[in-house]
Amino acid sequence: MQRTPPDRFWPPSQPGNPELAAFLEMIEDGVLLIDAARAVHYANPAAGEISRRIPANPDEPDLAEALLGLMPQELWATPAGQRWSGEVRAEGSDLVLAVRCYPWTVDGASALLLLFNDVTEARHRQDELRRRHAELQQTYASLAGAQQQLLQAEKMASIGQLAAGIAHEINNPIGYVHSNLVSLRDYTSGLLELIATYEHTLAPKLDEATLAVIAGVRQRIDFDFVSTDLPELLSESREGLERVRRIVQDLKDFSHAGHETTWRRVDLHKGLESTLNIVWNDLKYRARVERRLGELPLVECHASEINQVLMNLLLNAGHAIGERGVIALESGHDEANDEAWISVHDSGSGIAADALPRIFDPFFTTKPVGAGTGLGLSISYGIIKKHGGRIDVANHPEGGAVFTVVLPVHQPLRAPAAPTAPPTS
């Protein structure tokens, strides 16, 4: 709606000085002189020009009032004699005006001189720049995050390869030490049997002096103790070796050289136990592990990656516990959705409400510098998402945090997303 300016506003009442009047009529800044009652004493053409850009308001046909109506409460509240400046926006349009207001006098009474110009374009450009800047910053942050994830994945892959290589090397000597120990056990029991037989059969036939010599040696080497301790030592050594063998196997399972490109049907409980063995050193002094595991079908996944997720959850649970506590592991199969789940519940401090929405963000950590990278959960999230699953997190009503990994039992028939390495032959 085009409005006609009222007479008292337009054309401007001329001030006394013709040069000043010409100047005021020429400039692009709006100039408006009003008295305390908001009556307009002077307005230059630019003021009229600008006020016409304000969206039409049928209740306010007076253009000067329309313009003054945009001014904030703050301006009217400014004590007389003080300047005010700021920006005002016209409702219903994108018009932005920069306004400066100076104390003035009209016929000896206090008045206000308002200078304003249309900064809509500049403001738009600035807003656009700000938006672009924020976008760029976000892109930069996600690129930096992606780069860190790649580095981390690369690191994990090389650690995996290294572990698999070492495991392979250790396997060989373990194999022969193990079989030697079996032979040693058989040989010693044979030798002990032989000695016992000598004793039973020969001792009664020996003279006192010979028996005394034998008794001396027997005492010196503490034969009675040795003969009972020897089999025990051997069986302890075998147990120790058995543990080394298990750890090596776990390392192999765990790393699987990080070259998985096809989905394999995996026993998640086995992966959980391997991973527990690997992180046990970190957990054993602070956490008791309670298992309430259900029945799980074999799950199509990349075992080493799922183990990495379980490792992150177990380590975080251990960190959250601090001194001493419990880590409860549960699992189950949701037949309706054909999903398998494993949950890790710790008796730690739980997660603060303001941290909860951010824990999966790359670099979000509440741990001291050097103690946490803030990458564990973000990498885990990526892995589980790639598997078409999810990680749920909640604070348990009885305290501590619960992380639940939910995985589809079957992967859709498709090539696995983003293979981590070329297929090995």
Ligand SMILES: Nc1ncnc2c1ncn2[C@@H]1O[C@H](COP(=O)(O)OP(=O)(O)O)[C@@H](O)[C@H]1O
């Ligand atoms: N079990 C847990 N209990 C409490 N807070 C946790 C737990 N697991 C993760 N968090 C929170 O999530 C943050 C991010 O975890 P993560 O991504 O593994 O990085 P980091 O362990 O290096 O800090 C942790 O710093 C911690 O604040």
Ligand SMILES: [Mg+2]
């Ligand atoms: Mg962590």
